[in-house]
Amino acid sequence: MTKGRIFSGMQPSGKFHLGNYFGALDNWVKLQKEYECFFSIVDWHALTSSFEDTSRLPEYIHDMALDWLSAGLDPEKNVIFVQSQVKEHAELHLLLSMITPLSWLERVPTYKDKLIQLGSQGKDINTYGFLGYPELMTADIILYKADTVPVGEDQVPHLELTREILRRFNYLYQPIFPEPKPYLSKASLLPGIDGRKMSKSYGNEISFSANPDELRSRVMLMITDPQRVKKSDPGHPEVCTVFSFHKLFNSGEISKVSEDCRNASVGCVQCKKMLAEKMVDMLADVHARRRELENNPGRVREILAYGAERARKVAAATMEEVRAAMHLA
Numbered sequence: 001m002t003k004g005r006i007f008s009g010m011q012p013s014g015k016f017h018l019g020n021y022f023g024a025l026d027n028w029v030k031l032q033k034e035y036e037c038f039f040s041i042v043d044w045h046a047l048t049s050s051f052e053d054t055s056r057l058p059e060y061i062h063d064m065a066l067d068w069l070s071a072g073l074d075p076e077k078n079v080i081f082v083q084s085q086v087k088e089h090a091e092l093h094l095l096l097s098m099i100t101p102l103s104w105l106e107r108v109p110t111y112k113d114k115l116i117q118l119g120s121q122g123k124d125i126n127t128y129g130f131l132g133y134p135e136l137m138t139a140d141i142i143l144y145k146a147d148t149v150p151v152g153e154d155q156v157p158h159l160e161l162t163r164e165i166l167r168r169f170n171y172l173y174q175p176i177f178p179e180p181k182p183y184l185s186k187a188s189l190l191p192g193i194d195g196r197k198m199s200k201s202y203g204n205e206i207s208f209s210a211n212p213d214e215l216r217s218r219v220m221l222m223i224t225d226p227q228r229v230k231k232s233d234p235g236h237p238e239v240c241t242v243f244s245f246h247k248l249f250n251s252g253e254i255s256k257v258s259e260d261c262r263n264a265s266v267g268c269v270q271c272k273k274m275l276a277e278k279m280v281d282m283l284a285d286v287h288a289r290r291r292e293l294e295n296n297p298g299r300v301r302e303i304l305a306y307g308a309e310r311a312r313k314v315a316a317a318t319m320e321e322v323r324a325a326m327h328l329a
C-alpha cells in the first residue's frame with residue numbers, strides 16, 4: 001500500500017520550547033510512521049519578517065535540527081533538510097508568482113493582522129517577501145507533490161490558497177500537481193510558567209533543550225491556584241498551570257492529582273516536584289539523543305546535507321515537468 005506524502009516546515013527564528021514541541025513536533029514524530037515525510041527548516045520564510053539581522057540564522061538552523069533529531073525524527077525515514085539548500089524552491093516560487101493574482105495574496109486572513117501586529121512592534125514588513133509568503137509556502141508543498149499537509153485549523157485558509165494556485169497552474173499548463181488535503185492535528189497546548197501563552201517574548205517558556213536541573217528549576221517557578229494560600233486550603237486544578245502540565249506528562253495519574261489537589265492532601269510544592277520528575281523521565285530519551293548529537297556536530301551537518309541531496313532529486317524531477325509544461329525546457 002503506497003504511503004501518502006507529507007510536507008511541513010518550521011522557521012528557525014529562535015530557541016525551541018516545549019510549547020513548540022507539543023504544538024507540532026510531537027505530531028510529526030507520530031506521522032513519520034504512517035507517511036513519507038519531507039520536513040524542512042524553512043530559513044527563507046524566516047526572512048519574510050526578520051530580514052534586518054540574520055547573524056544568528058546559522059545557529060538557529062543548527063539548534064532546530066538538534067531539536068528535531070533529539071525529538072525522534074528519523075533521518076532515514078524522513079527527508080530532513082534546509083530550504084535554502086534546494087534552489088528549486090526559489091525557481092518554482094518565481095514561476096508561481098507570475099500567475100497568481102495580487103488580490104489572492106492580499107485577502108489572506110492573517111496578512112493585514114500581521115502587518116498591524118508586527119508594525120506595532122516597530123517592524124517594517126511592507127515587502128513583497130512578506131506579501132508573497134503564501135506563494136513560497138505553495139512552492140514548498142507542491143514541489144514534492146505532497147498530498148497531505150499537517151496544519152492547525154487557523155492555517156486551513158493558507159492551504160486553500162495553495163490549492164487555488166496549483167489549480168490555476170494545472171488549468172493553464174498541465175495537470176502536474178495533486179491537491180494537498182489538510183491533516184488537522186489537534187495540538188496539545190501548553191501555557192507558560194506564568195499561565196499565559198508560552199512565548200520567548202514573555203520569558204515564560206521552558207526550553208525544549210533544558211537539562212533535568214533546568215526543568216526542575218522552571219517547574220518550581222510555575223504559577224499555581226492563587227486562591228490556595230495555605231497547604232490546607234482546597235485547590236482548584238482547572239486554574240492551575242502545574243495541573244495543565246500534569247495532563248500531558250502525567251496523564252495516567254491525572255484523576256488522583258486532581259483529587260489530591262481538591263482535598264488538599266498534597267501541597268503545591270510537592271505537586272511541582274512530582275511533575276518535574278515526570279517531565280525528566282518522559283524527556284530522558286530526548287536528552288540522551290541531544291547530548292550524543294551535541295558531542296558530534298558534524299553528524300548534524302551530514303544529516304542535513306544528506307536530506308538536501310534527497311530533496312533535490314525529487315525537486316529537480318518536478319521542475320523538469322514544470323519547465324516542460326510552461327515551454328521553458
